[in-house]
Amino acid sequence: MITVEQLTKRYGEKTAVDSLTFTVRPGAVTGFLGPNGAGKSTTMRMIAGLDAPTAGSARVNGHAYADHPAPLTEVGLLLEARAVHTGRSARNHLLALAATHGIGRRRVEEVIELTGLGAVAGRRAGGFSLGMGQRLGIASALLGDPAALILDEPVNGLDPEGVRWVRELLRGLAAEGRTVFLSSHLMSEMALTADHLIVVGRGRLIADLPVAELTERTARDLVRVRTPDAEELTARLLGPGVAVTAAAPGLLEVRGATSAEIGAAAARHGLVLHELTPQRASLEEAFMELTRDAVEYRAGGDGAGGAAGLARDGAGAARAEDAAGAHDAAGAAAGAEAVAA
Numbered sequence: 001m002i003t004v005e006q007l008t009k010r011y012g013e014k015t016a017v018d019s020l021t022f023t024v025r026p027g028a029v030t031g032f033l034g035p036n037g038a039g040k041s042t043t044m045r046m047i048a049g050l051d052a053p054t055a056g057s058a059r060v061n062g063h064a065y066a067d068h069p070a071p072l073t074e075v076g077l078l079l080e081a082r083a084v085h086t087g088r089s090a091r092n093h094l095l096a097l098a099a100t101h102g103i104g105r106r107r108v109e110e111v112i113e114l115t116g117l118g119a120v121a122g123r124r125a126g127g128f129s130l131g132m133g134q135r136l137g138i139a140s141a142l143l144g145d146p147a148a149l150i151l152d153e154p155v156n157g158l159d160p161e162g163v164r165w166v167r168e169l170l171r172g173l174a175a176e177g178r179t180v181f182l183s184s185h186l187m188s189e190m191a192l193t194a195d196h197l198i199v200v201g202r203g204r205l206i207a208d209l210p211v212a213e214l215t216e217r218t219a220r221d222l223v224r225v226r227t228p229d230a231e232e233l234t235a236r237l238l239g240p241g242v243a244v245t246a247a248a249p250g251l252l253e254v255r256g257a258t259s260a261e262i263g264a265a266a267a268r269h270g271l272v273l274h275e276l277t278p279q280r281a282s283l284e285e286a287f288m289e290l291t292r293d294a295v296e297y298r299a300g301g302d303g304a305g306g307a308a309g310l311a312r313d314g315a316g317a318a319r320a321e322d323a324a325g326a327h328d329a330a331g332a333a334a335g336a337e338a339v340a341a
């Protein structure tokens, strides 16, 4: 369990992490998501005791990381890819690390096996590719068989097979009851790997919700219909609460009716349909929507009513309801535009 309370980090005028409060629970993969510069790495460094908070606290299993007598056995860390600039072989690197914690050779061989480094373990780690370096970083993190893992962008630089390998490994570790906390700026990756999401922008909490909930919320009330009988179908569908937009010749976008209702109406009136597709916003779109204001602010926009608007309660922590409310409102506004057009 990782507990972050009112965690804040300022570098001079710059607030990198702003009153963050969240909990990362065991038995699940929790994704830490946010655009570049949102404060993910800084937060992870503070959890790992590598940076001192300006205010607030971060605890792993109830203690500050630095207070753990043998931190490797408590928390596995992967914070910087290619942190190994060494002439040592991967195996010797792991053996040296293991020795600092009284971890035996057997465990070193186990993690080499687990991370698929067997064939290259005798090679100089400093010359590893980014992908191999990531595997070695993950092997180091797993060395102490820790109950919690904190991984900053663990799939960075990995090929698709490597990405899938990390995903399955992390899901397996969570299924064993461990706390798995990983950062990414890629929603698509998180959607496949994480059970729960903590989304940040400009150092502040934007959302804290299960991935499944975000998926549900991205379902748009919109059905795309391709038909040679567009005009007549439009006339048949229009009614209270139903809006139909002609997106292109023979292509309608219908709001306020399900695809089943549209199909039934077409059948009743003998109208031909070539396509009937309920639309869902992709998770990537949902993420962009959630973090849009945070990004605009960073790009020099005024950001008024942006992430600050989402994180509007006194404590500065917008929970899922707030963020979703804002998201829904934005979705509704976009819908109104489309209908008007």
Ligand SMILES: Nc1ncnc2c1ncn2[C@@H]1O[C@H](COP(=O)(O)OP(=O)(O)OP(=O)(O)O)[C@@H](O)[C@H]1O
Residues within 6 Å of the ligand: 011, 014, 015, 016, 034, 035, 036, 037, 038, 039, 040, 041, 042, 043, 185
């Ligand atoms: N040592 C530092 N001194 C000054 N500013 C810093 C320092 N470390 C981070 N920052 C700033 O704090 C903000 C948050 O940075 P951080 O690296 O935590 O974000 P991030 O979400 O991990 O981004 P990325 O996805 O790009 O790694 C950024 O604006 C960054 O420039």
